[in-house]
Amino acid sequence: HKTGNPNPNVVVTLSNPGLLDCPICFEPLTVPVFQCDQNGHLACSSCCTKIKNICPSCSCPIGSNRCSAMEKVVESSTTSCRNKKYGCTTPVTYNKKNEHERTCKYSPTCSCPYLGCKFVSSTMELYLHYINDHGDSAIEFVSDNFFTITLKKYNKSIVLRERDVSTLFILHNNVDALGNVVSLSCIQPIFKEGFMYNLVARHRGSDSVKLRSVTQSIRSLQGYPRPRSLLLIPQEFFSSDSNDGQLEMDVRVHMA
Numbered sequence: 042h043k044t045g046n047p048n049p050n051v052v053v054t055l056s057n058p059g060l061l062d063c064p065i066c067f068e069p070l071t072v073p074v075f076q077c078d079q080n081g082h083l084a085c086s087s088c089c090t091k092i093k094n095i096c097p098s099c100s101c102p103i104g105s106n107r108c109s110a111m112e113k114v115v116e117s118s119t120t121s122c123r124n125k126k127y128g129c130t131t132p133v134t135y136n137k138k139n140e141h142e143r144t145c146k147y148s149p150t151c152s153c154p155y156l157g158c159k160f161v162s163s164t165m166e167l168y169l170h171y172i173n174d175h176g177d178s179a180i181e182f183v184s185d186n187f188f189t190i191t192l193k194k195y196n197k198s199i200v201l202r203e204r205d206v207s208t209l210f211i212l213h214n215n216v217d218a219l220g221n222v223v224s225l226s227c228i229q230p231i232f233k234e235g236f237m238y239n240l241v242a243r244h245r246g247s248d249s250v251k252l253r254s255v256t257q258s259i260r261s262l263q264g265y266p267r268p269r270s271l272l273l274i275p276q277e278f279f280s281s282d283s284n285d286g287q288l289e290m291d292v293r294v295h296m297a
């Protein structure tokens with residue numbers, strides 16, 4: 042047994058971090074990396090096209106010779122995600138850093154839950170944006186008190202907002218075989234603790250189903266993971282006098 046590298050995890054510090062960037066466009070180098078035929082000047086593949094395969098430093102051809110040594114360096118250089126302080130421990134290769142950070146689940150920013158809106162920001166800014174741009178489409182509530190909402194059977198999500206913590210909540214509602222499956226989540230970074238909440242759905246005042254759980258933290262409506270627990274509301278709870286059945290539901294979110 043023979044190993045070429047006695048210390049496979051050796052940490053190297055570059056005194057010039059720009060060495061891993063394309064010297065022409067300054068973006069992180071990605072494979073393939075090209076070098077000019079005479080002097081080994083580097084360029085990324087998109088720059089080779091832009092400079093019409095003529096090296097800007099020495100005017101010799103570039104675009105047919107790859108620099109495999111640099112490709113190996115680029116592929117094996119790992120760095121940490123900028124969300125490390127929020128709990129992300131994923132080592133990312135330098136050239137995939139931007140790509141990873143765009144979708145990193147530890148990111149402190151959240152996406153607007155309004156259909157089609159692309160706004161992304163911190164929880165507080167998102168709350169203000171929602172009020173300014175989407176007006177009354179969220180139901181305002183006060184924490185620690187029960188409030189009643191009307192849940193339509195086929196309405197997949199309802200946006201709720203709490204003023205004191207300037208935070209948006211989502212009531213998720215999905216039609217399932219036995220009834221509707223309902224849960225509450227909070228739009229906030231996933232490293233933040235959830236809020237205790239209660240849901241109560243009644244049927245003609247006598248039967249009721251209840252849930253007491255903790256909100257799941259989600260950064261966008263798309264990235265909704267499986268909730269910790271959910272409320273199953275039987276089919277017959279929804280009024281049958283219209284095609285689009287609905288019911289009244291009591292909700293309470295605890296801030297303390």
Ligand SMILES: [Zn+2]
Nearest residue numbers: 063066085088
């Ligand atoms: Zn480039």
Ligand SMILES: [Zn+2]
Nearest residue numbers: 077082096099
């Ligand atoms: Zn050159």
Ligand SMILES: [Zn+2]
Nearest residue numbers: 122124129145
């Ligand atoms: Zn990350």
Ligand SMILES: [Zn+2]
Nearest residue numbers: 153155158160
């Ligand atoms: Zn929006």
